[in-house]
Amino acid sequence: MRIAILGGDGFVGWPTCLHLSAQGHEVHIVDNLSRRWIDTELGVQSLTPMDSIQERCRIWKEVSGEVLHFHLLDLAKEYERLKAWLVDHQPDAVIHFAEQRAAPYSMKTDRHKVYTVNNNVSATHNLLAAMVESGIDAHLVHLGTMGVYGYSSVGAPIPEGYLDIEIDTPTGKKAQEVLYPTKPGSVYHMTKSLDQILFQFYAQNDGLRITDLHQGIVWGTHTDQTRRHDQLINRFDYDGDYGTVLNRFLIQAAIDYPLTVHGTGGQTRAFIHIQDSVRCIELALNDAPEAGERVKIFNQMTETHRVRDLAELVAKLTDAEVAYLPNPRKEAPENDLIVKNDQFLALGLDPTTLAEGLLAEVVDVAKKYAHRIDRSRVPAVSAWTKDLGSRVERDPEGKSLKSVS
Amino acid sequence: MRIAILGGDGFVGWPTCLHLSAQGHEVHIVDNLSRRWIDTELGVQSLTPMDSIQERCRIWKEVSGEVLHFHLLDLAKEYERLKAWLVDHQPDAVIHFAEQRAAPYSMKTDRHKVYTVNNNVSATHNLLAAMVESGIDAHLVHLGTMGVYGYSSVGAPIPEGYLDIEIDTPTGKKAQEVLYPTKPGSVYHMTKSLDQILFQFYAQNDGLRITDLHQGIVWGTHTDQTRRHDQLINRFDYDGDYGTVLNRFLIQAAIDYPLTVHGTGGQTRAFIHIQDSVRCIELALNDAPEAGERVKIFNQMTETHRVRDLAELVAKLTDAEVAYLPNPRKEAPENDLIVKNDQFLALGLDPTTLAEGLLAEVVDVAKKYAHRIDRSRVPAVSAWTKDLGSRVERDPEGKSLKSVS
Numbered sequence A, B: 001m002r003i004a005i006l007g008g009d010g011f012v013g014w015p016t017c018l019h020l021s022a023q024g025h026e027v028h029i030v031d032n033l034s035r036r037w038i039d040t041e042l043g044v045q046s047l048t049p050m051d052s053i054q055e056r057c058r059i060w061k062e063v064s065g066e067v068l069h070f071h072l073l074d075l076a077k078e079y080e081r082l083k084a085w086l087v088d089h090q091p092d093a094v095i096h097f098a099e100q101r102a103a104p105y106s107m108k109t110d111r112h113k114v115y116t117v118n119n120n121v122s123a124t125h126n127l128l129a130a131m132v133e134s135g136i137d138a139h140l141v142h143l144g145t146m147g148v149y150g151y152s153s154v155g156a157p158i159p160e161g162y163l164d165i166e167i168d169t170p171t172g173k174k175a176q177e178v179l180y181p182t183k184p185g186s187v188y189h190m191t192k193s194l195d196q197i198l199f200q201f202y203a204q205n206d207g208l209r210i211t212d213l214h215q216g217i218v219w220g221t222h223t224d225q226t227r228r229h230d231q232l233i234n235r236f237d238y239d240g241d242y243g244t245v246l247n248r249f250l251i252q253a254a255i256d257y258p259l260t261v262h263g264t265g266g267q268t269r270a271f272i273h274i275q276d277s278v279r280c281i282e283l284a285l286n287d288a289p290e291a292g293e294r295v296k297i298f299n300q301m302t303e304t305h306r307v308r309d310l311a312e313l314v315a316k317l318t319d320a321e322v323a324y325l326p327n328p329r330k331e332a333p334e335n336d337l338i339v340k341n342d343q344f345l346a347l348g349l350d351p352t353t354l355a356e357g358l359l360a361e362v363v364d365v366a367k368k369y370a371h372r373i374d375r376s377r378v379p380a381v382s383a384w385t386k387d388l389g390s391r392v393e394r395d396p397e398g399k400s401l402k403s404v405s
């Protein structure tokens, strides 16, 4: 297949490119490299030393013999170039990772809110309009998030995208299938909830074939391909904006920084290892809906955990301390979470779990590059409202940590 | 009250400005005049001769003694100016009409789709972010549409914004209230469905006080204020993109053009007279939700009708012919529609219906300005998909009309 991987320079995108290239697909990376610019803006860098995308592609060619094509293009701002690109390259599938993906970054200031909405909505909508207009018949696979549903305390199992409801009509109750109602908890999550409506419309009006993967929090760093050469290493975010919870604990442990739990740690979240993430994308790619079919929605996760349990687990493994800090997010302090992932299991996914021993591998990677960490960038400082901002602990290091709460 | 009326130069915005100014409110019009530019782009003009906004404001001062302030500002593209404007003017209420509002225009070409999404989403989101950031405590009243729900054949009564559902949980069924599920049928309607999610988030995260008015199709042209001077006349769209169904029939009748019904005419839609529309906005304005309350959603309509019944009604009144044409829209050919509008009735709305004799007034206005009509701009030519495009009848005039179908 000829596959366009939008956002292929990112954390999930890059190992996906390698995985699909290793399987013999013709892979085209389309990325505006905005994530690298955000590193510059924030003055942070990936824990792992990350080469330019051009250099990474060159190394992959050396290692595997396969060519990765790179195209610098902004999906959100260059509609006409995007359309021309699709016409020229006629991809069989398009995998869409190209969005601003950090909730804390999306809540930093009003500028960041506006950027996130404009970038994500325009990127997704431009892509849909360009797919229709160019007349290509490609399967679109998009990365969404479990977080669109919010994390309430209701505790209902989250089905795969749809909910059957009954509506009262003058002639009695009628069954109807609707998109599972969303309740996003950040501007970032909100954009994924908007994406869902865009997909629903274009599948219905234009018969686009779309799969939306509602992904849990990705952890880990290596896949089979990134292990093949030092310079193929994946990016690894540890800062308070882009670092995600489990990977952050593992890094904090590696540098003797307290494991920072925000709030009670009673938040339950869904997780998936990066190796399973790329495998799921491959499975979804080969299971395209028909034209005219509703959007296929998968929950892409393998297990759920309470944040404080994860912290205790990592603490036990590494002798780290756990620090409970005030929560800068507006969210339920405690929630249950039951997620259905029957569709991927049915397609043959064999889940890699925390029990698999890969936690130690991540700590090893973190230790190896510990000298590259700026400890002052570890705290999470983006607050969901101005009120919550005043409670943010800007320097959680030090003995008095446990008393802040 | 000091009231900012965004999109106050438009068809519903202008009479709203006059109505609220006549009641003694301090009215500020904020508009980028994009709708006038679209007239230029399409080469059409309002049936009624419409003065510049500055001139209209000058006449209103002469007639009423009241000042209308006009501010040229693009909500979608000038975030920083918008924020500064709110800080400077500290409005008590903001009424938001400022979106691209024609479904056919939004489906014209990919450029029009992209424009509609970018303009409408950015306008609404910029406004929300700026309201939070500027710290003003204003009630936001937004104009949405009944059309977000799509017009399916299920025939369930449309409640006012929310639906009570039951969700299965491990501990039994739990009741939950969700936004009534949307199924927009055009890119324009889709943007209003996106707006809903933006409102839900900002009401919940930031305590913004928001009312969303899901309006039916507005008909009529005069209100008590526009009648006060020739130059205060409202805009009146008759072209295939911006002209809406009932007003188009009345104009077609006035110029001996066949009344063009697309499809079977079995589509049922909700309607409201422009005089009631401005009255509803006033009622909603005075019934603001509290901070922290969910978004208040009203159905703003007074009656529902099947399109072919309207055509027959106007035909009978005026001796016009009815022409059944192929439908360029992708929609259910026939649907029932029951809409609840209990909230406005409870607030004291006394509906103006078709029976009120105002149909003839519209025909009179149309006859007066009939010489300004370009008959070639009457057909609706925007098609929902390329396939449907080939069925569009570009010149429905002439004897053979009834055979096209």
Ligand SMILES: NC(=O)c1ccc[n+]([C@@H]2O[C@H](COP(=O)([O-])OP(=O)(O)OC[C@H]3O[C@@H](n4cnc5c(N)ncnc54)[C@H](O)[C@@H]3O)[C@@H](O)[C@H]2O)c1
Binding pocket: A006, A007, A008, A009, A010, A011, A012, A013, A030, A031, A032, A033, A034, A035, A036, A073, A074, A075, A076, A077, A096, A097, A098, A099, A100, A101, A119, A123, A143, A144, A145, A146, A215, A216, A217, A218, A219, A244
């Ligand atoms: N990392 C996770 O834990 C996680 C969890 C759930 C869902 N997801 C989703 O998976 C996708 C990829 O996540 P990630 O962690 O790899 O993010 P990332 O930020 O590392 O990668 C995103 C890539 O998209 C590019 N991009 C952004 N906007 C663009 C635009 N307008 N035009 C072109 N390129 C653009 C960026 O430059 C970057 O290379 C995202 O959509 C994210 O929401 C990620």
Ligand SMILES: NC(=O)c1ccc[n+]([C@@H]2O[C@H](COP(=O)([O-])OP(=O)(O)OC[C@H]3O[C@@H](n4cnc5c(N)ncnc54)[C@H](O)[C@@H]3O)[C@@H](O)[C@H]2O)c1
Binding pocket: B006, B007, B008, B009, B010, B011, B012, B013, B030, B031, B032, B033, B034, B035, B036, B073, B074, B075, B076, B077, B096, B097, B098, B099, B100, B101, B119, B123, B143, B144, B145, B146, B215, B216, B217, B218, B219, B244
């Ligand atoms: N007319 C109807 O039948 C009807 C029915 C249901 C809902 N509505 C809604 O009511 C609202 C007003 O409708 P209308 O018929 O008066 O439309 P209109 O097109 O006549 O007026 C919209 C006004 O908003 C302005 N505008 C658009 N984008 C802007 C931006 N980015 N910045 C500043 N100004 C901008 C335009 O210049 C125009 O003056 C719309 O939101 C529409 O969706 C209208």
